[in-house]
Amino acid sequence: MDIQLEKISEHVGDTGDFIKVDSEKCNGCGQCALVCVANLWLIRKGKAILKDDYTKKCLECAACYSVCDIGAIEFSYPRGGTGVVYLKG
Amino acid sequence: MxxxxxxxxxxxxxxxxxxxxxxxxxxxxxxxxxxxxxxxxxxxxxxxxxxxxxxxxxxxxxxxxxxxxNLRMASCVINHYLNKEMEEIAVEMYYPTASVTYEPAKKFITMNxxxxxxxxxxxxxxxxxxxxxxxxxxxxxxxxxxxxxxxxxxxxxxxxxxxxxxxxxxxxxxxxxxxxxxxPRWRPDQITLVPQYDFSAPPDIIDKMFGSDGLFRDAADGTWWGVTFPSAYQVIFGDGFHIGLGAWMGQWTSNPINFLNKLISSRPFQRMVKALNAKPREIQTHLLPWTQEPxxxxxxxxxxxxxxxxxxxxxxxxxxxxxxxxxxxxxxxxxxxxxxxxxxxxxxxxxxxxxxxxxxxxxxxTGGETLQRLWKNLFFSVQSEKNNMEWFIPLYHEIRGGHFDWSEPHIIRMRQILETVRSYIPQAMPFFQKYVIPLISDVIEEDLNLLPLFIKLTEGLRPKKKK
Structure with a gap:
């Protein structure tokens, strides 16, 4: 069954940046990319980078932040009233 | 201020x-x-x-x-067992048992x-x-x-x-x-990552299948246990259902959505999707603390x-x-x-x-730790070093389903089943000793070692004459 996730996910408002990567700390282990259900991470030249449109696709689970045991990922939620909306959560 | x-x-x-x-x-x-x-x-x-x-x-x-x-009463849990080939080999349904003590627990397991x-x-x-x-x-x-x-x-x-x-x-x-x-931070063994799809389904078809006069009366909660993916749950609402699965951080060997996609693409699941005229409606993902101790x-x-x-x-x-x-x-x-x-x-x-x-x-x-260890190493063992579901599902299938069969005279069938069950003992025994006995000890509040008794019992069950 082929499901395109962005077609079954709704986002509202201007979230601002809410995930930051410290590229000095990042060792490119790829765990963030492995667990991201929305597939928003790329590993380029041994560093994790977020896709440009992540704020429109992020499901706000914070798995990337939680799995990064060297603490290279900073996660705060989108500003109030913006971001992913679960209509049938 | x-x-x-x-x-x-x-x-x-x-x-x-x-x-x-x-x-x-x-x-x-x-x-x-x-x-x-x-x-x-x-x-x-x-x-x-x-x-x-x-x-x-x-x-x-x-x-x-x-x-x-969209509130829906779930009186009954349905367990689906899938083998390595993702074919359904057993389904069981359970309503609350006689030992449940109060209303409304006698009536429903969950309200969805x-x-x-x-x-x-x-x-x-x-x-x-x-x-x-x-x-x-x-x-x-x-x-x-x-x-x-x-x-x-x-x-x-x-x-x-x-x-x-x-x-x-x-x-x-x-x-x-x-x-x-x-x-300040959860340890990886304290939190799980849970991807979940929401599917829509027409309320009248849900009623026909799972309503109080439906084919599966008031069944509104299902679990899917397979060899190749962590145990999944299905929760049925008035106009659709959720299907999701989870495992602890640090245990994922592939993107979590791949496991869920493998399940929903399986033939048994697709049969249900077709029967319900269900359509994927929303993707949801969350972290869930799942710890032995707050x-x-x-x-x-x-x-x-x-x-x-x-x-x-x-x-x-x-x-x-x-x-x-x-x-x-x-x-x-x-x-x-x-x-x-x-x-x-x-x-x-x-x-x-x-x-x-x-x-x-x-x-x-009491029991939180032993229950979770058992659970984690059985239905969620898919990502651990030892996949206990590989022997558990065929063993369970053999014990529960082996006798619904007309292939041989019944006594021959029973011996075939017994031999097959015995063949799983090398895998089941260490598991039993490590995870089941500690839980039984917690339940009866006494240290015990049932292993010698269990071995004696299974040895004694061997047919005495050559067939």
Missing amino acids: TEYDVIIVGAGPGGSVSAKFCAEAGLKTVFFERGRKPGEKNASGCGLGPRMWREFPEMMKRLTPDVAP CYRSEFDPWISSLAVEAGAELRTSTLIKDLIKDDKGKTIGVQTDTGEKIFGKIIIGADGVISTVAIRSGLN IKTYTDNVMLVGDAGGFPCPLEAEGVFPAMETGKLAAETAIKCIADGDTSKQGLKLYEEKWRKSSTGIEFS
């Missing part, structure tokens, strides 16, 4: 129940929701257990289809309700009781005094709000838990409830009832400590004393 008696971060089931009881006691109470309305940021199963009706009878009788149109319907309803009860609800407001930080004690919260627009007690009901990644120092849940002026405190039950990670119960206990503690004028950690120690004695606390006191 506004000062509140109680500031509650989060307007889910835990925060809303806290807010309701605090406001009813006359405390000046505010609770915050980062979504535009409660429930729009939440995803869960979401089955409500009967303990809610026992502990909160006045509240829960108000949860009706008027306020939650979308969080997008449940959370607005439960938060409205707190507002009705006089609590102030502020939506679209993210709490980004705590305000501390010069001694480092928490005295308020700060919003994402920089607004400062002060209060005597701050209750963190802000979920798994809890600003209150992190900034108060109670839980973290430290209080410090000066601060208490943590629900997921923020690690309270989901250690066996099945049911989180809504523990959130409501700990929310109520935190409110009772706040009411007493504010009246006594002592909101220090010495005063708030009462909260832990209360939750340890509660229904939620009993889950953790």
